[in-house]
Amino acid sequence: MKKRTLLGLMAGLPVSGVLTACGGNNSGSAQVRLVNASPGYSALDLYVDDNLKVSNVAYGAASGYASVDKGSFDTALSVNGSSTQLITTSRTYDTDTTYSIIAYGWNGSLKSVIVTEDQDDADSGSMYFRVLNTATDAGTVDVYLTAEDDDLDSATAVASSVGGGKSTSFGTVDSGTYRLRVTAEGDTSTVLLDVSNVTVSSKGVYTLIVTPTIGGVLVNALLMKQKGDVTALNTTMARVRLVCAMPSGGRVTATVGDVTLTSGNASPAVIGYTQVDVSAGTLTIQATVDGVATPSATWAATAGSDVTVVVSGASAADATPVVITDDNRLSTSSTKYKMRLMHASQALSSDSLTLTVDLTDIVSNQAYRSASSYVNRAASSSSVVTVSSLNAGQIFSLSDQSLVAQGVYDVILLDKSAAGTDGILQTYYFSNVRA
Template sequence: MTKTFLGGLAFGALALGLACSSTDNPVRYAQVRVVHASPDAPAVDAYAGSVSLAKGAGFKAATAFVPVPDGTTTFTFNAAGTRTTALTASADLKGGYAYTVLAVGRLASLQALIVPDDGAAPGQGNVKVRVVHAAPAAPAVDVYVTAPGASLATATPAVAGAAFKAYSPALEVPAAAYQIRITAAGSRTPVYDSGSVTLTAGSDLVLAAVQQDLGAAPVTLLALSRDPAHPAAEIPDNRALVRAIHASPDAPAVDVLVNGQTALNGVAYPQASTYLPVTSGTAAVQLNLAGTATQVIGASLPLSATQAYSVFAVNRVSGLQLLPVADDLTPPPAGKAKLRAIHLSPDAPNVDVWVGGAKVLTDVPFKAASPYLLVPAGATQVQIAVTGTTTVVLQGTPTLADGGIYTAAAIGTVSALPAAPLTLDLLRDK
């Protein structure tokens, strides 16, 4: 998918001119915008001195530019709707300049990152871009801006070795379609991939990498423009996360191929792979007998960007199927874990599921997955009973980590395959 970001430079430059110059008076105003880039801080109200910049701005929110008198200015971020100050910072503002003020870091160590710009317009047919590292948990990174699909093997990073709070000088590139990829510094393996993004001539953008807890990437990009109607747009990672779980009790070991490329080798019952990043869109997933080109089963699966999926190989080998299930990797609240159940035993009847002594699911059939349930972290009793009875066929007391996300899978068979008895398999999703 190609994303397009329209240039707002002409409007922004006009606003700068109207606010900042006069035939009678020298320039006395700077232009200021604020960005909430702290992943765990609450919504904020923001001020530059007595000038209100934002009200109730949440994570990833950005404002349009606001004229602020030049000179030394104190920026204040308060918890929204209160006078409780979370952050203050001072800067010497220069008339005619534009300043992006980001609240960055975790709430416990909130900081202001102030990125100045001289306000110069990009050249004819060009796009002006500045890159900011605003993700506190991410290491130093290299940023590549290439033609879509270009190999990184011989590419030179547009920004190299940028640590948290670092920002690049203004870069000018011709208006065109680009692919933005972020790697750990010195690596050529992307941890973020924008897919194809069209940058429109005249655009003046700040691309801020902020924390992201979902999907294949630890960061997402906020594209900050001078368009007051659309000051920010998110450019999410263009990949999905996919893992494979061998849950067919009598199927041999398999290799997993995605779009013709071998992703996993020799996955045997009841193994589960780690998550793999896969370009979003329709993906061809197939299972081959391990070490061969003999396909056992294949399917085309639609994959959404930033979504995680578990693809289970289920049923007896004679009726083997691929069962894709969307995973919710959103972190639970502090002190909690997330747990879901999935019925993957081909000859077991419908079941009820009990967690911590309470019935949470009723009449779950083969191949059905429950929603994720919030449960207290720590030792948690899980019981699976034949529907409508108190006959427990499976039980366990796993210890669930604070913040952990899990899938409890009933796999194996009731009686037909002694080598694959009915088992409660706990998978760690995150």
């Protein structure tokens, strides 16, 4: 493979400032297509001036081009077959100009950006490459195109510090076949997408559209060639977190497929996320507590998801792993945080729990070995968070908590390894998992 070159690829530019441009003034109509980069909508339609131009564009795909008259028109997106407009934007179309409208965002927060496809071809042996980051949940990212076995620690990013909703300008990269890796900004150890055998052609002009996944942290991508195909580049990974929730300090070993999450870890403990290849679809979760094997659990894994495995029970003989789905996507409101309650306390297994923030119940009747839905609330610089039950009363209270906008908070109730002198049996895990 040739050594790649990079000329002037910039990061952090607003989408509107990079991806729109004026076309020519020749006679004739414009050509426009729709690219569905929104995982929230399985199929979309495109209307221009209330006229249906393209329909039934699946997520991860692009329509053919449709003719549009010169001028400024309301341009709307709707669910396939529906007359209800999800988003309407005034767009200006010039004659003899080709456009792609990229739809992105989750259900209920759809956005779009228009791309003018007028970049000149690259020189022979090279291609033009830019990045559009629509995965706002994942935050700011770096993008690498390398040989298959290259170590990222010694590689140079082809695009760096690309924030959510931002785009780079075009840079020049050698054409060829690459391994694409998207990482968290400045952190080559946190790989959010890893796809081999990505081929870019000589003289080509490409936009890599980074898209979100259902878990909120890992990403997918679409490789869009100017006036050409759109290729889906999807992760095969999911992230798995482990909660060791056995009483009396029970030691937990757990595996998902052939990946070990922890070995002999004393309870109570919350083990951070581990990436697991879920391309096989269904994986087996195996656990032991103090050397005693628990019943196995089957996980119908979804690529891009985040899950928590809770190993709990009254004793090693009674222990079992339970899979709980996580949603670490940001709140769709820029002023709100998300919070949920997970009940993993064997000592209170017969009690349901209530989670309260600033004297308002946000979760009620939460049963053992389960987690609530996420609740959105306005950010606060100083809040009181409490958990209680009808039988035990107030179990714990946290004062002066800063609950930041777009934080994602887990409150997990666990048993202590042994009762303290005050007789309190519970401990807790409280964290902004997006911090």
